[in-house]
Amino acid sequence: MAVRGKLRLGVNIDHVATLRNARGSAWPDPLRAALLAEAAGADGITAHLREDRRHIRDEDIDALMAGIRVPLNFECAATDEMQAIALRVRPHAICLVPERREERTTEGGLDVAGDQNRLAGFIAPLRDAGCRVSMFIGHDPRQIEASARIGAAVVELHTGHYSDLHAEGRTDEAEAELEALRKGAALASGLGLEVHAGHGLTFANVAPVAAMPEVVELNIGHFLIGEAVFMGLGSAIEEMRRRMDAARQPGAGAVA
Ligand code: PXP
Numbered sequence: 001m002a003v004r005g006k007l008r009l010g011v012n013i014d015h016v017a018t019l020r021n022a023r024g025s026a027w028p029d030p031l032r033a034a035l036l037a038e039a040a041g042a043d044g045i046t047a048h049l050r051e052d053r054r055h056i057r058d059e060d061i062d063a064l065m066a067g068i069r070v071p072l073n074f075e076c077a078a079t080d081e082m083q084a085i086a087l088r089v090r091p092h093a094i095c096l097v098p099e100r101r102e103e104r105t106t107e108g109g110l111d112v113a114g115d116q117n118r119l120a121g122f123i124a125p126l127r128d129a130g131c132r133v134s135m136f137i138g139h140d141p142r143q144i145e146a147s148a149r150i151g152a153a154v155v156e157l158h159t160g161h162y163s164d165l166h167a168e169g170r171t172d173e174a175e176a177e178l179e180a181l182r183k184g185a186a187l188a189s190g191l192g193l194e195v196h197a198g199h200g201l202t203f204a205n206v207a208p209v210a211a212m213p214e215v216v217e218l219n220i221g222h223f224l225i226g227e228a229v230f231m232g233l234g235s236a237i238e239e240m241r242r243r244m245d246a247a248r249q250p251g252a253g254a255v256a
Contacts, residue, residue: 004213004248008043009241010073010198012221017047017055019225030056031063033225033233038070040234041241044092046219048075049085051099058085065089073134073219078110078122087129094126095134095156095196095219109138109158113146120150127151134196139184148191155188156196156219157181159209163200178208189214203227203243210247218244 016033020026034045045068047056064072071092076082077099086094096119098110112119112135123133134154137143138161147155162181165174185195197209198219210218220240227236246252 004211004250005216007210007215007244007248008217009041009237009244010044010046010196010217010219011037011042011224011237012046012048012075012198012219013037013225014046014048014055015222015225017057017060021055030060031067034064034068036233037237038068040237042070042237044071044073044217046073046075046095046221048097049082051077051079051081061085061089061091065091075136078115078119083122083126086126086131090129091131093132093134093154095136095154096123097136109140109143110135111143112137112150112152113140113142116146116150123150123152127153132194134194139180141184141187144184144188144191144193147188148193152193154194154196156198156217157184157188157215158199159197159201160199162209163202163205166205167200181209182212185212185214203239206240206243207247207252210244211252 013030013033016028016030020028037045045064047061047064049056049061073093073095074086074091075095075097078096096110098108126133132153134156135147135152136156136158137147138158144155162174162177165177188195194216195214196217196219197215201218201220202223224236224240
């Protein structure tokens, strides 16, 4: 049985930029949030530069690269524009996500299996530039196997559906989704992929995902930034960290 090692927490600061952009002002500053997250124990900072620049902007990415000490996980769509930016910036990690203009957030996983040849060519220069490339995918074995075939280093498993089921109190379905995520994590790890997970994670639903031994990193944003309104960003991150670590302990529960 796989042993649960230390789990990294990547804090996604996109929605600090959402709040800033709502007023067209300079605050709240995403870099300041990233530095606070770092001080509160974040192991990395994640930022998604969307094609429509609805939250993070190009200059935020430059400021984060210059200002933070922990690694930056640069999320983007697999487009020529984003590839050029990634090659200029050279972040520690690049997470490729599907993007549709009309969606509220990243709604599904990337179709790696259906776009293998293009994606293999897309990630090759990023890998050569020294970036760890991650595919944001569902737990479908075809997508996991395709990610391994094209030479991705990492897969990030989409926990959004599990999070929705959990929030709606559909316990049996949430448990079935968790089981599929567990199988996906084991398959990916067996294929030599590093396994991350994220989307929709909260204090209430994080434990069973954090308990998956193959998962080495969680990326969490919207809930933490929202919770910061009530308890402060540092405290929200510390509490998430505490819950993640508790779930990693031997014998910790792993049910939804
Ligand atoms: N991981 C990926 C690839 C994402 O696209 C997002 C959302 O931007 C997250 C994690 C974080 O999701 P949430 O904001 O719901 O915590």
